[in-house]
Amino acid sequence: MMKFAFKEKVDKLLSSARLKRTGQRKAILEVLLKANSPLTADEIVHATGNTGPNRVTIYRTLESMAEAGILHKAFIEGRSRCYEPADKCSENQCHPHFVCTGCGQTHCLTDATVPMATSMPAGFIIKRQQVRLEGLCPECNMTENKRHMHNDGK
Amino acid sequence: MMKFAFKEKVDKLLSSARLKRTGQRKAILEVLLKANSPLTADEIVHATGNTGPNRVTIYRTLESMAEAGILHKAFIEGRSRCYEPADKCSENQCHPHFVCTGCGQTHCLTDATVPMATSMPAGFIIKRQQVRLEGLCPECNMTENKRHMHNDGK
DNA sequence: ATCTAATTGCAACTAAGTTGCAACAACTTC
DNA sequence: GAAGTTGTTGCAACTTAGTTGCAATTAGAT
Ligand SMILES: [Mn+2]
Ligand SMILES: [Mn+2]
Ligand SMILES: [Zn+2]
Ligand SMILES: [Zn+2]
Numbered sequence: 001m002m003k004f005a006f007k008e009k010v011d012k013l014l015s016s017a018r019l020k021r022t023g024q025r026k027a028i029l030e031v032l033l034k035a036n037s038p039l040t041a042d043e044i045v046h047a048t049g050n051t052g053p054n055r056v057t058i059y060r061t062l063e064s065m066a067e068a069g070i071l072h073k074a075f076i077e078g079r080s081r082c083y084e085p086a087d088k089c090s091e092n093q094c095h096p097h098f099v100c101t102g103c104g105q106t107h108c109l110t111d112a113t114v115p116m117a118t119s120m121p122a123g124f125i126i127k128r129q130q131v132r133l134e135g136l137c138p139e140c141n142m143t144e145n146k147r148h149m150h151n152d153g154k
Numbered sequence: 155m156m157k158f159a160f161k162e163k164v165d166k167l168l169s170s171a172r173l174k175r176t177g178q179r180k181a182i183l184e185v186l187l188k189a190n191s192p193l194t195a196d197e198i199v200h201a202t203g204n205t206g207p208n209r210v211t212i213y214r215t216l217e218s219m220a221e222a223g224i225l226h227k228a229f230i231e232g233r234s235r236c237y238e239p240a241d242k243c244s245e246n247q248c249h250p251h252f253v254c255t256g257c258g259q260t261h262c263l264t265d266a267t268v269p270m271a272t273s274m275p276a277g278f279i280i281k282r283q284q285v286r287l288e289g290l291c292p293e294c295n296m297t298e299n300k301r302h303m304h305n306d307g308k
Numbered sequence: 309a310t311c312t313a314a315t316t317g318c319a320a321c322t323a324a325g326t327t328g329c330a331a332c333a334a335c336t337t338c
Numbered sequence: 339g340a341a342g343t344t345g346t347t348g349c350a351a352c353t354t355a356g357t358t359g360c361a362a363t364t365a366g367a368t
Contacts, residue, residue: 075229076229077227077229077235081231096271098280101281109271109274109275109278111273112271112272112274113271113272113273114268114269114270114271115268115269117250117263117267117285117287118266118267118268119265119266119267121263121265121266122292123291123295123296124252124261124263124289124291124292125289125295126252126287126289127255127288128287128288128289129268129286129287129288130285130286130287130288131268131271131283131285131286132284133271133278133283133284134280134284135278135279135280135281135282136279136281137277138276138277138278141278142277
């Protein structure tokens with residue numbers, strides 16, 4: 001059981017951000033830490049349920065944690081913002097996100113690397129680089145291939 | 155005067171996309187082609203004015219042109235979507251966008267290059283890569299520097 | 309234990325985009 | 339060039355995502 005260490009991690013994150021360690025914030029942070037892709041406010045509302053924090057609190061909390069640097073806004077298209085823990089990103093580059101055009105799922109590519117931009121016009125100082133990849137995930141790619149084989153065999 | 159060639163370009167774009175060449179679509183496309191950064195629906199509403207297309211038409215037009223491939227959605231944080239002409243992007247990579255944390259302006263970096271992602275987990279097929287850069291633009295960087303020199307001299 | 313500033317929840321509001329539908333106009337066919 | 343067909347447009351009404359003011363509450367300081 002890693003439960004103890006987990007709760008401690010949440011507490012440490014909050015105090016490192018100089019935010020009061022309230023039940024609401026812990027609940028939100030726990031959901032985000034357990035998730036394996038960035039989440040919207042609405043997804044957190046559902047994950048925390050009726051007894052969880054109020055919608056407005058979730059919006060405000062996500063913003064303040066992002067401002068404090070322990071969360072990042074993920075660079076994904078969609079009408080609603082997605083947030084994720086800021087670990088697994090380096091100082092000047094967030095890990096890339098892969099969005100599958102087949103199934104719509106978002107994958108965190110914590111191990112893929114993209115070199116920093118080069119041949120920048122003079123005077124621009126890059127503080128952070130974010131990358132979004134679009135394509136087919138392994139499952140959807142497999143299905144595509146099967147479909148092709150089928151059609152070719154006709 | 156390049157006016158004639160310009161109007162032709164608009165017409166060609168529309169017919170290449172198999173979209174009817176209506177006054178509304180031409181107006182929207184002209185605004186986007188003349189802009190030097192991606193625009194929101196609202197910015198186009200203002201640019202085209204009272205005599206321009208209806209708000210809803212602008213939303214629908216942007217979507218259909220993006221679907222047809224002559225526009226791209228630019229991935230910039232912000233509550234509203236931004237669109238730009240799809241030229242100046244290569245097959246599998248859009249040109250990067252630079253957002254200045256000082257002044258908030260977005261710059262199209264049509265000449266900067268970012269190599270494609272490597273060390274991808276097995277099975278993922280990348281169709282398109284998009285990059286967002288955050289930092290200081292030349293003007294804001296200059297102002298920062300002046301401020302520092304001033305403080306250091308105390 | 310008391311105090312105080314930060315946090316929360318509620319209700320009301322704004323911003324951004326969507327949908328159904330009837331009127332209309334671009335392109336096609338004759 | 340008139341008539342027909344289908345895609346396009348504008349309006350009004352609606353949804354979704356996020357914001358704001360304010361009074362009640364509570365975490366952490368003294
Ligand atoms: Mn991620
Ligand atoms: Mn651009
Ligand atoms: Zn997929
Ligand atoms: Zn700037």
